[in-house]
Amino acid sequence: xxxxxxxxxxxxxxxxxxxxxxxxxxxxxxxxxxxxxxxxxxxxxxxxxxxxxxxxxxxxxxxxxxxxxxxxxxxxxxxxxxxxxxxxxxxxxxxxxxxxxxxxxxxxxxxx
Amino acid sequence: xxxxxxxxxxxxxxxxxxxxxxxxxxxxxxxxxxxxxxxxxxxxxxxxxxxxxxxxxxxxxxxxxxxxxxxxxxxxxxxxxxxxxxxxxxxxxxxxxxxxxxxxxxxxxxxxxxxxxxxxxxxxxxxxxxxxxxxxxxxxxxxxxxxxxxxxxxxxxxxxxxxxxxxxxxxxxxxxxxxxxxxxxxxxxxxxxxxxxxxxxxxxxxxxxxxxxxxxxxxxxxxxxxxxxxxxxxxxxxxxxxxxxxxxxxxxxxxxxxxxxxxxxxxxxxxxxxxxxxxxxxxxxxxxxxxxxxxxxxxxxxxxxxxxxxxxxxxxxxxxxxxxxxxxxxxxxxxxxxxxxxxxxxxxxxxxxxxxxxxxxxxxxxxxxxxxxxxxxxxxxxxxxxxxxxxxxxxxxxxxxxxxxxxxxxxxxxxxxxxxxxxxxxxxxxxxxxxxxxxxxxxxxx
Numbered sequence: 001x002x003x004x005x006x007x008x009x010x011x012x013x014x015x016x017x018x019x020x021x022x023x024x025x026x027x028x029x030x031x032x033x034x035x036x037x038x039x040x041x042x043x044x045x046x047x048x049x050x051x052x053x054x055x056x057x058x059x060x061x062x063x064x065x066x067x068x069x070x071x072x073x074x075x076x077x078x079x080x081x082x083x084x085x086x087x088x089x090x091x092x093x094x095x096x097x098x099x100x101x102x103x104x105x106x107x108x109x110x111x112x
Numbered sequence: 113x114x115x116x117x118x119x120x121x122x123x124x125x126x127x128x129x130x131x132x133x134x135x136x137x138x139x140x141x142x143x144x145x146x147x148x149x150x151x152x153x154x155x156x157x158x159x160x161x162x163x164x165x166x167x168x169x170x171x172x173x174x175x176x177x178x179x180x181x182x183x184x185x186x187x188x189x190x191x192x193x194x195x196x197x198x199x200x201x202x203x204x205x206x207x208x209x210x211x212x213x214x215x216x217x218x219x220x221x222x223x224x225x226x227x228x229x230x231x232x233x234x235x236x237x238x239x240x241x242x243x244x245x246x247x248x249x250x251x252x253x254x255x256x257x258x259x260x261x262x263x264x265x266x267x268x269x270x271x272x273x274x275x276x277x278x279x280x281x282x283x284x285x286x287x288x289x290x291x292x293x294x295x296x297x298x299x300x301x302x303x304x305x306x307x308x309x310x311x312x313x314x315x316x317x318x319x320x321x322x323x324x325x326x327x328x329x330x331x332x333x334x335x336x337x338x339x340x341x342x343x344x345x346x347x348x349x350x351x352x353x354x355x356x357x358x359x360x361x362x363x364x365x366x367x368x369x370x371x372x373x374x375x376x377x378x379x380x381x382x383x384x385x386x387x388x389x390x391x392x393x394x395x396x397x398x399x400x401x402x403x404x405x406x407x408x409x410x411x412x413x414x415x416x417x418x419x420x421x422x423x424x425x426x427x428x429x430x431x432x433x434x435x436x437x438x439x440x441x442x443x444x445x446x447x448x449x450x451x452x453x454x455x456x457x458x459x460x461x462x463x464x465x466x467x468x469x470x471x472x473x474x475x476x477x478x479x480x481x482x483x484x485x486x487x488x489x490x491x492x493x494x495x496x497x498x499x500x501x502x503x504x505x506x507x508x509x510x511x512x513x514x515x516x517x518x519x520x521x522x523x524x525x526x527x528x529x530x531x532x533x534x535x536x537x538x539x540x541x542x543x544x545x546x547x548x549x550x551x552x553x554x555x556x557x558x
Contacts, residue, residue: 044349045408047418047468048455051347 001096002070006061007089008081013059019080028063039087158249160378165250168373172261175366176268183359190351191547199271210291211260218296220304228307230297266322272467273330274337280552282537289527313512317374319429319481320516327474328520336528339464341544360417367424371431385431392443396423399447422450422472426480438487446476485509
């Protein structure tokens with residue numbers, strides 16, 4: 001099992017959710033986050049007062065998938081979240097040791 | 113389709129005939145009666161004037177709550193929005209009582225030997241003002257309430273200058289004193305028969321009385337209280353500009369009551385005041401927006417609404433004296449000059465007028481008061497301006513500005529010193545950093 005963690009542009013969330021659902025993945029966790037990468041924030045100006053906004057709003061998606069599904073899931077996210085503009089985000093894949101479904105006690109892939 | 117058209121035509125024709133039938137005899141009867149009335153007696157209640165003044169009073173109150181409260185509330189950080197709204201609401205209630213007790217009388221009655229500077233106390237507690245007492249062609253009760261709404265918005269404008277850092281208790285004391293010592297006397301100077309009225313200063317709806325007055329008081333407050341903690345280094349971006357847009361729009365609508373209502377009649381002067389108000393506001397909003405577009409490369413929401421308010425301010429003294437083309441130039445000048453002062457000049461001098469009370473109301477008021485002397489049209493307000501060969505009017509206007517700036521500046525400073533000795537004007541740094549809402553009012557916006 002792998003944890004696929006994707007940081008994407010907020011307005012791309014629906015497209016990414018749809019793409020992952022089409023792969024047959026059930027469920028994901030979404031968090032509103034702030035951060036910066038190469039995009040480096042932006043500047044806001046109010047009546048001449050400039051404020052550098054270093055942390056931009058992003059969406060973090062976390063979804064745990066069976067190892068054989070990882071490439072498909074990553075490809076689906078890339079395809080759905082890509083605009084070609086700076087600030088599209090990143091995807092991290094991390095190994096997962098164990099999964100438990102709390103309601104039934106099922107473990108690992110059958111718990112996904 | 114044709115059946116519907118025929119049906120509609122029939123209904124409209126019937127309505128027109130009905131209207132003609134009712135209006136015609138009425139017109140025939142009214143005309144001679146009206147003439148006779150003028151000949152008999154001048155002071156008689158006019159229902160049209162009264163209806164318009166009742167309406168104006170209500171919409172000028174709307175300018176402060178919720179108009180100004182939302183305009184200012186949206187511009188501060190989230191941790192202080194309730195404080196701003198609370199201040200506007202409290203001032204509305206507080207000044208109502210002050211105005212009843214003494215404020216109205218000090219502004220609008222004869223002051224005897226001191227009449228050039230301040231009114232008397234003959235109408236304190238509105239004594240002697242009954243149901244039938246008239247002020248011109250409207251009940252004095254309506255005039256009292258109409259003027260009250262001006263007395264409310266003027267101190268409420270000041271709160272933008274010391275936003276994010278004034279104690280609530282200090283605000284209560286300051287505003288009561290300021291209304292009695294600064295607002296009522298200056299109102300008396302201009303509208304109550306004082307020395308500026310005698311000098312021939314033109315101020316139709318409060319360029320000096322309301323805006324220069326509040327703007328200068330705001331500047332003094334901003335300098336006296338000092339800069340906000342973190343000014344220039346921390347992000348002080350507005351919490352919600354949509355609130356500010358709603359507020360500015362309510363101000364704009366209410367301003368028709370402010371300017372056209374200042375004719376104190378439902379007449380041709382009120383009509384022209386309404387038209388020039390609209391023109392100047394639009395011109396100033398565009399002026400500020402284009403300046404921003406050129407300088408900062410982006411036309412902003414805050415820019416266009418700030419320009420609109422600057423235009424409303426600048427046309428206020430001029431609204432009964434200029435024509436629509438004069439209003440256009442006054443608007444453009446106000447938009448561009450107020451933009452320049454609120455951004456570049458403020459930064460260069462380094463004072464922290466949080467919401468640009470001086471940059472917009474003070475400067476807009478001065479621009480408007482001076483240009484009233486330039487663009488005044490004799491056929492509209494009875495006084496010619498510079499362009500009609502009366503350069504002296506500009507100097508008269510300047511005298512009105514100087515007198516207001518000096519008194520508003522000095523008296524505000526003294527009141528601040530007194531308030532500071534009694535209770536202290538500024539909150540502690542801990543309160544300021546955490547937010548005034550939670551610390552002063554025990555509430556927060558989530």
